[in-house]
Amino acid sequence: METRTADDVIKLLNEIAELDRDAISSLLTLRFDCNEALADHPSVQVREEGDGRFSVSMLGILNGLFGTLGGDGERKDWGHIMMITTWDEEKNEPMKIEKFVRTGEK
Numbered sequence: 515m516e517t518r519t520a521d522d523v524i525k526l527l528n529e530i531a532e533l534d535r536d537a538i539s540s541l542l543t544l545r546f547d548c549n550e551a552l553a554d555h556p557s558v559q560v561r562e563e564g565d566g567r568f569s570v571s572m573l574g575i576l577n578g579l580f581g582t583l584g585g586d587g588e589r590k591d592w593g594h595i596m597m598i599t600t601w602d603e604e605k606n607e608p609m610k611i612e613k614f615v616r617t618g619e620k
Contacts, residue, residue, distance in 0.1 A: 520580045520594040520616065527595070527614040539611045542597065545569040557581045559593045573597060583617060592617050 531538045545561070546569060553560040553568040558578035560570045577593025584590055596617040599609045 523576060523579075524595055524614045524616065527597075531611050531613070535610060539599075539609060542571060542573045542611065543599070543609045545571045557593070589617055 527538070527542075548560060548568050548570045550568060552558060552570060553562065555578065557580070558570065559574035560568050561574075562568055573595065574593070577595050580594045582591050582593060594617055595614060596619075597614050598612045598620070600612055601609050
């Protein structure tokens with residue numbers, strides 16, 4: 515079995531986003547409510563919504579494959595894969611993915 519790295523997944527995500535940006539944007543930006551047990555997972559990226567709820571996206575699950583950044587910086591618990599997105603507040607358009615990068619890159 516071939517081992518994949520976060521960089522391999524980033525490359526694939528960028529390739530498939532080029533093929534159908536709308537579908538990949540919808541798939542990876544859609545969030546679902548989840549329970550506290552999933553929120554407590556050591557590497558899956560889950561967002562606390564501020565009202566006691568938690569939510570997870572497919573990108574949070576993918577990040578769970580590679581663990582967290584670690585260290586002491588402001589992103590120490592973040593995943594290795596980040597998406598750069600756009601949002602047109604004036605038109606209230608859904609989020610569109612521009613590209614995927616390693617966390618901390620532009």
